[in-house]
Amino acid sequence: MRTTYVAPLTAETARELQRKAAALPALEPGAKPARQDILLVGLDLGTSVSCLKAAYPGATELVADEIIPTAVGYAREGIVENLLPGNAKVLYGHLALKHRVYLRLLTPLQNGVIEDLAAAQDFARHLRQVLNPPANVEVRAVVGVPASADRTARENLCAVLAGVFHKVLLIPEPFLAALGYRDESRLGDPAYLDPVRNSLFVDSGAGTTDVCLVQGYYPGPNEQVSSAFAGDEVDNLLLEATRLIEPEANLSLARVRAIKEQHSFVGQPEAPVMVQVVVGGKARKFDLTQAMGQACGRLLQEIFELVRVAIGRASSDTVEELMQNIVLTGGGSRIRRLDTELQRLLTEEGYEKPRVQTVGEGYKQLVAKGALTAARQAKESQWLSLGR
Secondary structure (H helix, E strand, C coil): CCCCCCCCCCHHHHHHHHHHHHHCCCCCCCCCCCCCCEEEEEEECCCCEEEEEEECCCCCCCCEEEEEECCEEEECCCCCCCCCHHHCCEEEHHHHHHCHHHEEEECCEECCEECCHHHHHHHHHHHHHHHCCCCCCEEEEEEEECCCCCHHHHHHHHHHHCCCCCEEEEEEHHHHHHHHHCCHHHCCCCCCCCCCCCEEEEEECCCCEEEEEECCCCCCHHHEEEECCCHHHHHHHHHHHHHHHCHHHCCCHHHHHHHHHHHCECCCCCCCCEEEEEECCEEEEEECHHHHHHHHHHHHHHHHHHHHHHHHHCCCCCHHHHCCCEEEECHHHHCECHHHHHHHHHHHCCCCCCCEEECCCCHHHHHHHHHHHHHHHCCHHHCEECCC
């Protein structure tokens, strides 16, 4: 019979055992150790900006947390050496925007869906490089899609992601935004209006404006309405206005977008929107207040009409609480007084005590945050294999 020698427990060996135990990572009660063979990703692939969050199952620490402009820039032919970082032929995100003068700059998505397949594939490969997972790790991603995304749009997205992720799950962006906005620490508070349980989420981005009934499950087509009138269309209206007001200014779309992000409003302006430009080497100023109010007002009216349609589809048993939980997110939610003006329009239309709020400055991360939460909760049968 084999016997095993066990050393006597002395004060010195007891201290050694305590030291080794302290060196081990602590687990929450009932928590499972993190798996290292699967990497979960939450991805908001936006028309203007994308957000990427990644973590291993069971781990709270993020291995990736990035906000990246959805831009791909290809070096122009004949460009001289050492103008671009590392003499790169392709730049992405912030670097592409910074060096756009020397690049053929492309935005892979239009109206929230893939427009340029080749550029989208290059951008997706860049996201893979950002993640930089070990070779033996399976990468799974929950990806947000616009409410209006049809079968073709979804198939194109899967084709782009096939070389990047092993498995994906596509979920409407407004639902993911609600999931990301949810404050789980307050779920036991009777006064807390859980956005996942019963809310109306308005996600106004660059490419689309989506309105979604969020009532505890993944929404179907009947719970969603969408419009292609969004931030990009507001930019185009402002660009046309600048060409009429000050034709010689020749402002770029990027400059107009920056002006909008700084001065956008609906309702009464707090101050005139005065734009300074240099024409022929001389400084000029022109007033863009009226044009700004009209362009942003168009978006407000579009949101109002979509919200009316969505409310009309809600069950009579849920609509009273729903009216108290209308939430604005996306870049459009940063327009000054959009929440109060939408609430005013709904009240004037006769809706019972509507309450409209915005998610605040963290809007860029909500879809990706919700997508990562959905990835943690997804069942094995829900994942779509891309055959990577």
